[in-house]
Amino acid sequence: MKPVTLRKLLLIAVSIIIVITTVIKITSNKSSDLQEVLKQSANIIPPDFINSNNAKKQQEEFTQKLEKITEDLLKQQDERLSKLEKERQKLEKQLKELRRPPAGSTLRETLAFLFPYDQNKKFPAYIWQSWKYGLNDERFGEKFKEGETQWALKNPGFVHELFNDDTASAIIHYLYMQIPDVVKAYELLPDIILKMDFFRYLILFAKGGVYADVDTLPLQPVPNWIPENVAPSEIGMIIGISSDPDSPDWRQHYARRLQFANWVLQSKPGHPILREIVAKVTELTLKKAENNDLKLSQTNDPSKTTRTKNLDIMEWTGAGVWTDVIFTYFNDYVQSGIYSKVTWKDFTKLDVPKLVSDVLILPITSFSPGIGTMGSQNDDHPLAFVKHYFENVWKGNS
Incomplete structure (x- = not known):
């Protein structure tokens, strides 16, 4: 694979990671997520990636790691959304039970x-x-x-x-x-x-x-x-x-x-x-x-x-x-x-x-x-x- 093609792939992959982590950051309101994922993305991109004779193998490894990180992020997001939905339902039930008719109602x-x-x-x-x-x-x-x-x-x-x-x-x-x-x-x-x-x-x-x-x-x-x-x-x-x-x-x-x-x-x-x-x-x-x-x-x-x-x-x-x-x-x-x-x-x-x-x-x-x-x-x-x-x-x- 040509170096220029790998370079484009890297840029696209990193962009995807940044977009996903930004969404997670907004959803969970936890700024540490973005820093952690960027740190992981830096660790999985070796310095000699472009010039390596094993570029194809490293590309496959990189893709697998990227998919794993994406899967983990989506799983965490689903868990958070599920937790928020349960809390919403619980609150809605409590509000309904606390609902009171006006005083003096027939x-x-x-x-x-x-x-x-x-x-x-x-x-x-x-x-x-x-x-x-x-x-x-x-x-x-x-x-x-x-x-x-x-x-x-x-x-x-x-x-x-x-x-x-x-x-x-x-x-x-x-x-x-x-x-x-x-x-x-x-x-x-x-x-x-x-x-x-x-x-x-x-x-x-x-x-x-x-x-x-x-x-x-x-x-x-x-x-x-x-x-x-x-x-x-x-x-x-x-x-x-x-x-x-x-x-x-x-x-x-x-x-x-x-x-x-x-x-x-x-x-x-x-x-x-x-x-x-x-x-x-x-x-x-x-x-x-x-x-x-x-x-x-x-x-x-x-x-x-x-x-x-x-x-x-x-x-x-x-x-x-x-x-x-x-x-x-x-x-x-x-x-x-x-x-x-x-x-x-x-x-x-x-x-x-x-x-x-x-x-x-x-x-x-x-x-x-x-x-x-x-x-x-x-x-x-x-x-x-x-x-x-x-x-x-x-x-x-x-």
């Missing part, structure tokens, strides 16, 4: 402050489930294990968490540590089904994502729930119709003429509907505690006990109060932007998805396929998204 104002709503954000890729037994418990049941497995298999890339009684309580205490009334209301609820109704609202309000009861089986991936003609940015919540009876005795079985399901929900965090249901359940529970009335209705007629208890649950944490809150939202122009009055008649016999404000309402087939009543279609229908077994797994487990 419950709803505090909820809105700590968990703001942004419709334009994406739906978080979470799937939340809960039951009294863990996956490794023999009492979990094969049917429910299959459902839990399918939620994960049909939705790769989603974070999938199953909570039991203890872990559900722990996460609620953590998420709502700054709102003691919410935590107190959760702990005061006298029946496990009341707690788990409340849990689904609380976890979705704080974190967003999908909540699904353990007695459900996904038939299609979650992204399929949104029609092609609707942009995800237009939607803040997806709910389905759970009951739409046309028989005159509907009051014996349901709290409302038409009810929205809460066994499967999808929402972005902080949605106003969830904020209101959390506030309502909290206030009702604390009021019941104040009046020493923390119990579900009872009857002397054993044949009516279950029905009476179920209706009471619907009014306290279940489909009755849930449906009321949704209609209240629709009929609040400031929140929903809807001018005309919205009633159950706008959804009865619904057979296609309907976007109302930022809420996508799915027909009864979507989350209750195959029940054979109220217009529900079979499991293989294009709008059949989730199979519900109606096992009432929480009933009777206080």
